[in-house]
Amino acid sequence: xxxxFNYLYIIEGCVLIIFSFSILYTSIKKxxxxxxxxxxxxxxxxxxxxxYQKLDKGVCPTCHIQTIKMEEYFKQFPKELKKKES
Numbered sequence: 001x002x003x004x005f006n007y008l009y010i011i012e013g014c015v016l017i018i019f020s021f022s023i024l025y026t027s028i029k030k031x032x033x034x035x036x037x038x039x040x041x042x043x044x045x046x047x048x049x050x051x052y053q054k055l056d057k058g059v060c061p062t063c064h065i066q067t068i069k070m071e072e073y074f075k076q077f078p079k080e081l082k083k084k085e086s
Contacts, residue, residue, distance in 0.1 A: 041067035041069050044067075046062055048062070050067060
């Protein structure tokens with residue numbers, strides 16, 4: 001009677017397959033990095049819109065005052081939003 005276990009490679013193969021599937025599952029489940037959305041800001045003096053990432057610390061390149069995010073800008077100046085809608 002042969003006491004050696006010749007089918008040990010089957011168990012090792014199954015363990016490696018389960019391990020590889022678990023690594024694959026965790027890598028797919030990880031959150032993908034968020035794509036940074038382009039934010040726009042507007043100069044309150046010249047009423048010009050700028051891409052916020054291209055500005056130096058959010059300062060208007062023309063008049064050198066701090067720009068305002070678009071959402072906040074239209075809250076402060078609701079008449080301009082009405083002009084754009086009409």
